[in-house]
Amino acid sequence: DAGVTQSPTHLIKTRGQHVTLRCSPISGHKSVSWYQQVLGQGPQFIFQYYEKEERGRGNFPDRFSARQFPNYSSELNVNALLLGDSALYLCASSSIAGNSIGTQYFGPGTRLLVL
Amino acid sequence: GNSVTQMEGPVTLSEEAFLTINCTYTATGYPSLFWYVQYPGEGLQLLLKATKADDKGSNKGFEATYRKETTSFHLEKGSVQVSDSAVYFCALSDNSGGSNYKLTFGKGTLLTVNP
Numbered sequence: 349d350a351g352v353t354q355s356p357t358h359l360i361k362t363r364g365q366h367v368t369l370r371c372s373p374i375s376g377h378k379s380v381s382w383y384q385q386v387l388g389q390g391p392q393f394i395f396q397y398y399e400k401e402e403r404g405r406g407n408f409p410d411r412f413s414a415r416q417f418p419n420y421s422s423e424l425n426v427n428a429l430l431l432g433d434s435a436l437y438l439c440a441s442s443s444i445a446g447n448s449i450g451t452q453y454f455g456p457g458t459r460l461l462v463l
Numbered sequence: 464g465n466s467v468t469q470m471e472g473p474v475t476l477s478e479e480a481f482l483t484i485n486c487t488y489t490a491t492g493y494p495s496l497f498w499y500v501q502y503p504g505e506g507l508q509l510l511l512k513a514t515k516a517d518d519k520g521s522n523k524g525f526e527a528t529y530r531k532e533t534t535s536f537h538l539e540k541g542s543v544q545v546s547d548s549a550v551y552f553c554a555l556s557d558n559s560g561g562s563n564y565k566l567t568f569g570k571g572t573l574l575t576v577n578p
Contacts (some may be wrong), residue, residue, distance in 0.1 A: 352506075381564060390519075390568030404564045439507055440566075444532070449556075449564045454499070454507040458546050 352441050352455035358359045360461045361435075369458045373378055373441030374449065379403075379420040379449055382414060385436040385457070410449050424442055434462045465490045469553050469569035476576050484538040484572045486527075486553035488504070494531055494555040496520075496536040497566070510538075536570055543576045546565045550574070 353372045361367050373380050379398035383391035394408040399415035411427045420441075426433055436459050440452035480551040486492065495514045499507040513522030516531035525540045536553060552568040 353474070354506075369545075379564070381566075384567075388570075390570050392553075393565045393567070396564040398564075406565070436506075440507075450554075451509060451512060452566060453509060456506040 351356045352439055352460060354437075354439050354455040356458060356459050358459045358461075360463065363429055363431060365399050365429050366425065366427045367429060367460060369437050369439075369460075371422045371439030371441075371455060373420050373439075374402065374453060377441035377443050377450075377453075379410055379422050379444055379447070380416055380420065381440045381442070382422070382424045383438040383440065384408075384452075385438055387435070387449075389454075391438055395423070396449075398449075429462045431462050434460060436460075465494070465567045467553050467555055467567055467569035469551075469572050471572070473573040473575060476574070478576055478578050479542045480547055482538070482540040482543045482547075484551055484553075484574070486536045486538065487570060488534050488553075488555050490520050490534075490555055492557050494557050496527070496554070497554040498525070498536070498538050499552045499554060499568075500529055501552065501571070503545065503549070508551065508572075516522060536546050543574070545576045545578055548574055548576045551554070 381396040382394040384414045385391040395414045396404040400416045416422045436457040442452045445448040466489045481561040497512045511522040513520040513529035519528045550571045
């Protein structure tokens with residue numbers, strides 16, 4: 349079975365631009381979460397979505413937004429890019445049982461460089 | 464809030480040496496605990512997990528036991544290989560209050576195993 353896929357793998361943008369990152373979850377998983385991993389640090393939670401609704405949000409500015417589609421894939425959008433947005437962006441998918449989220453499985457990430 | 468504290472790296476060992484990477488946590492509820500591994504240039508892979516006190520997670524020769532009394536989840540392996548060289552992340556998800564969608568990570572420990 350295919351794992352979590354993300355696109356693109358690498359991206360270079362300049363300050364002030366916007367970017368859209370994409371994620372396809374493992375087949376059968378309905379929950380998608382996004383994390384930002386700055387070089388040398390652990391991943392930081394950005395968003396979690398399931399059933400196309402935002403279920404959780406981390407401490408990130410409103411420049412960051414996301415959505416989930418009927419096929420459970422997801423997009424992360426970042427507007428007005430800053431140098432500090434340079435990071436590896438990770439998507440994780442998980443199953444849902446009742447009100448519980450299952451183990452999160454990560455994709456390979458999108459490496460964003462802002463110049 | 465929730466937090467995870469990991470042993471500072473980097474850790475350098477010779478092949479077949481014993482590995483311990485310490486991890487302690489602070490959580491308001493009854494968290495699930497995880498170890499993820501990140502190989503160079505890749506995303507995160509789930510290594511092992513434990514969902515309640517005294518549970519032992521194990522995979523590929525790695526083990527960690529959920530110790531509620533010491534709020535710890537130390538990672539161990541009896542004999543490391545060169546292929547174990549990677550960054551190891553300890554993480555928790557807090558299963559109380561409906562917030563178990565979010566993983567909180569430690570800063571990571573870089574392990575280098577020399578032949």
